[in-house]
Amino acid sequence: MNLATKDIGQSLGRFVLTTLGVGMLLMVVMAMGGIYRGILEDATLLVNEIGTDLWIVQRDTRGPFAELSRVPPNLVHRALAVPGVKSSREFVFHTVQRERRGKPFRMAVLGLSWPSDKGDWIPLLAGRPLRQNHFEMIADASLKIGLGEKIQLGKETYTVVGVTHDMLASGGDGIGFFTTADAQAIQFDVPSEAVRLERSSRAARGTRFELAAKQPSLLEFANLPAAELPQIARPQVSAVMVSVLPGAEVQQVAKIISGWDDVSVFTRKGQRELLLEGTVEKVRRQIGLFRILLVVIAAVIMGLILYTMTLDKIHSIALLKLIGAPNSVILGMILQQALMLGALGYGIAFLAGRKLFPLFPKRVILADDDLLMLAGIVLAISVLASLMGIWKAMKVSPNEALA
Amino acid sequence: MNTLPEANSTNSTNVSDEIACAIETKGVTKIYGSGNTEVVAMRDASMKVQRGEVVALLGPSGSGKSTFLTAVGLINPPTSGQVLIGGEMVLEGPVAHTNLRTFRRNHIGFVFQKSNLIPFLTAVENVQIAMELAGESRGAARRRALELMEYLGVADRASNLPSALSGGQQQRVAVARSLANRPSVILADEPTAALDGERGRQVMDLFAKVAHEQGAGVIVVTHDHRSLDVFDTIFEMEDGLMHRAKKP
Known part of the structure; x- marks a missing residue:
């Protein structure tokens, strides 16, 4: 029995809304990457073409x-x-x-x-x-x-x-x-x-x-x-x-x-370097730093969401421990939910971005490398964000089921 | 009520043929804190429960009943004393002789004041999960869960979430879960506190039935003096001290 999906199924609306929120947040992270890539491409477009x-x-x-x-x-x-x-x-x-x-x-x-x-x-x-x-x-x-x-x-x-x-x-x-x-x-x-x-x-x-x-x-x-x-x-x-x-x-x-x-x-190479190190350097660095900031914010928000989700079922976790569930079952439940949240959020970000980014006034380029890197970051965020929830769950005593 | 098709006939036979000890505690003491803040919650509690025996544990609030139950339930080990389950030494003071969580899963069933079902699982899944955690296959666990629910008269609510069940139905499902892994011990902490008189009586009868038919030793902590006739033995606790009481 998959406890993660059972738990999600019981509060599906809430999970969908949470996933949408995470998806929108990841879309902004994705957009920042796309804008960054767009600036680089636009800056060097003429030299290349x-x-x-x-x-x-x-x-x-x-x-x-x-x-x-x-x-x-x-x-x-x-x-x-x-x-x-x-x-x-x-x-x-x-x-x-x-x-x-x-x-x-x-x-x-x-x-x-x-x-x-x-x-x-x-x-x-x-x-x-x-x-x-x-x-x-x-x-x-x-x-x-x-x-x-x-x-x-x-x-x-x-x-x-x-x-x-x-x-x-x-x-x-x-x-x-x-x-x-x-x-x-x-x-x-x-x-x-x-x-x-x-x-x-x-x-x-x-x-x-x-x-x-x-x-x-x-x-x-x-x-x-x-x-x-x-x-x-x-x-x-x-x-x-x-x-x-x-x-x-x-x-x-x-x-x-x-x-x-x-x-x-x-x-041509020298001209490209002049463009990247001169004209767009500050914008490039600014967007790059803002992107890092957004990734950190996304990690914190996802961590808090997963922690809250864990707190919501702390009694069930205590009960599972009481009836003998090994830690791996509880850890698996939290981790699977984190990964589902991350993966679905990423999917929403990608699909919504594909529809919305072309409407932006400047080019937003979703490069395969950037998308793969973001997928890796989301995976890492999901695992890291779930650690707080897992830590809390591991600390729960079966005694709490009796309270 | 129905009879469980595979109601541990060997256990039933054993119960009738020989007296097997389900649980035994020897001089169990629990002390919280130390020095000036030391509180003795339970002192030198000794009890022996046979398979198929239903034992009531009475006492006012704060007398140490729940402390005793958590000690024999391997949740909150005692400071000193021994806990033996099925003749096997499990706890000697705070020292565990086995993996307590695994032992608890395979040998002890719990029923609480509130039904304590997992809210995101249906009634049958709440029973099923206990068996799956013990390594039973999903299909076999499902079949036995449905049989147990049939036995306890709640099979028609199998696919309902706990929130859709009445208090009595929830307690029956909890009892079904406690029986899932054929435990040698069932521990119940005021299981009728949230029920009216009639439903409380039904639940108490249920414990007697499962004890006798399943061959489990049952300890029920209760304040409900109306159902004491159900029990084979009665213990009382007061100020952390336990003694055997007379049946009314």
């Missing part, structure tokens, strides 16, 4: 993700000239917050180096990669911009030609993929009035130079777009991505580039 070998960034910065980086676009050509380099591309990355349909709209803007990179590597749910240099974009599903929809950014309107998924920046914002030119246009967009004021200011500055007095026609250049003025540098890019030829040594190429005084270079 883009799959480039080297990142060239502004000298002495940890860009382009961990901090701001600015490099000239012609760096692409310098990098391409290094022996062993297969391709090099511009990388533009920044975040915008605008208003859309009356609500704040945040998007990470990523520039694809047209025409070498049209976004063919981006996993699409619908639509296609970019097919023209301007006014097209691929949007992450979390941005909630449907295929074919148009969005105004700056002075231009962009059409969504592809929808991807799970493409998030480390801050959790969905990514919009544009050509580099469009991404820069979005980044450096200034109002028309500001353009007019800058041209006037440029003309006014010109009049103070002797050259303008000698050749007044030069002042006409002041009214041209900035991109057409050789004196004004082209907008800078965040970084340059380099892929090396098959068989070429990545470290060797990195060594050559790192010899240039104006840039720093990171391998």
Whole structure:
């Protein structure tokens, strides 16, 4: 006869409610693990997905993700000239917050180096990669911009030609993929009035130079777009991505580039480490510590529940001892109930989590390793939590059955 | 009432053919505390109960009856004296000569003032568990539990939880449980205290019946003087001292 199930069967409602409570608690522990994993995945997603070998960034910065980086676009050509380099591309990355349909709209803007990179590597749910240099974009599903929809950014309107998924920046914002030119246009967009004021200011500055007095026609250049003025540098890019030829040594190429005084270079692994040790380090540690705290709280609560459950049947335990039940029977009853509570709670946490976690604003990733580890922790908690009840039960004298 | 089909016919024969000692205590003394706080709960209590004999133990509250019962029930060993069960030396003072819990399971049945059934087990399971703990198979334990309940007239309540039984029915189930492992001794602590006169009488008759039919030695601690005619022998306790009393 299984005393554990008999006892549970008699107060089934109470056990179900207790198990639900434990399940919800474990779900929070599971969610913390999932959020932790999600932060790591989101932080390194771009580095992993883009799959480039080297990142060239502004000298002495940890860009382009961990901090701001600015490099000239012609760096692409310098990098391409290094022996062993297969391709090099511009990388533009920044975040915008605008208003859309009356609500704040945040998007990470990523520039694809047209025409070498049209976004063919981006996993699409619908639509296609970019097919023209301007006014097209691929949007992450979390941005909630449907295929074919148009969005105004700056002075231009962009059409969504592809929808991807799970493409998030480390801050959790969905990514919009544009050509580099469009991404820069979005980044450096200034109002028309500001353009007019800058041209006037440029003309006014010109009049103070002797050259303008000698050749007044030069002042006409002041009214041209900035991109057409050789004196004004082209907008800078965040970084340059380099892929090396098959068989070429990545470290060797990195060594050559790192010899240039104006840039720093990171391998893919180095970039990942920068992200994990920099941008998300504190969040990662905070959630990790909070998760440990939750596990301890879950252990304490389960311990108290099991202890109370044992106290509730202390008279029955005394009676069982009186009629000669060996300690193993009593210990087995408490331990089985603890394990049932833990296992069912874990099952509830898993099933409820599978339904609820996708509704969270940021990704909650239930990794197999994490789930297995939590199952092990729950098993350990169940055993440890039952120890208090077992200790109490072992101390009960059969005399108490006579009271 | 029914007769138990396998009502320990050998025991019954033994009881009628030879006098077997179910329980014997020799100079059992129980002292709580020490020095200034020393309390003598029971002094030099000696008693011999034969198989098939029903013994009443009378006495006012605090006279040491329950202390005696817990000592011979191997729950609360005495400070000194000997307890023999079925002729076997079990306790010499606080020193146990055997595993008391196992011995208790196999040789002693208990019935209490309150029925003391396990609340999460049905009536039949309450009887069955005692046998399963003694190593009986589930099927055999179930069969014998139902037979015992039939014998005691509560078979129709077998699948009810204790909370659904009346006080008398609960006591019958408790008696059935006490008989489960064919004990040589049944100890009952005021088993009729929670019952009305008629039901109390029925329970007392039941003890006499099981003692005589099952061949167990039965000690009943009671305040109920109306049923003393049921008992073969009467002992009284007062201030920790035990003596044999006359039957009314």
